[in-house]
Amino acid sequence: MSLLLFGPSAWLKGNRPTIPPWVVGVLPPGVPATASVPPSPKDIRFGLVARLRLAEVKATALELHHDRPDEDPADKLFRIVHDGTVDRFAFYWPFGAVRPAVDIEVGWLLHGLQHREVAGEHVGIFYEWDPEGRKAAHERPTTSGRAVFESLEQERRTTFYQSLVAWGATPIPWSNYEDLLEFLEVFAR
């Protein structure tokens, strides 16, 4: 049983978030990460997976698996998800990332949720939510006082994240990478 961590691979142009040193410290060799060039969301996902593995949590990301010569990216996704070991799906949703490719993974999970092949409790959407800073999504009260979950990244291809919640996924906020790592560990265990 393990956690599959989905998420974006690049930041939007001009977006330079602050990444803590420990994330940089566990990145694969050769990843350029300096004060002027922050690691990409893909590098951060790799860093999170590495830290989770250090804590003996089984975690992986699609890009960490080798491509086979006879398969395309969709086949690869299908193979990894169906190899019998993945039972938790987590979406890393930082504010201000490029995410078209994530739509494919979101779409696959929506299909799984709609056909009851995946339980909503096993899908976590970890969205950035800093009360004094960047917020990718939030919950707010309507005029009647009832709570609604809403993306704050309008027109950035996040509509289907809301659909994931509507189909039973669990949204979990994080405001810094230390908390995100800890919450991912709790979710994976």
Added chain:
Amino acid sequence: MALPDKHLVYVLGHPEAWKLLALLERGPSDRYEHVRKSLDMHPQAYQRLLYWMRGYGLVRVRADRPGRPYRGAVPVHLEVSPKGRAMLGLLRGLEREAQAHREALGLRHAELLTVA
């Protein structure tokens, strides 16, 4: 643990955390403000409590009616998770044990899991 295990202990050190679990055990709530007022908490303290309790999987936010299609914002509610129910069971056990000791010592009761 990937990081030092300090926050969960810290969070559960607050009686509001126990009461939140006991309150949501009665049923989910789609009005966060009602829950806050029941706990008699400052809005920011309540926000932080929910943040930690959700992060540790003790309470969770779910769609009101999973599977129903929505356009735009999705109606959600707060509920206690299975992990939260298990924690509540542990806390009740602790409470019983502590009360037995308090009674033996002739001390006053402090009922942390009683909600109005």
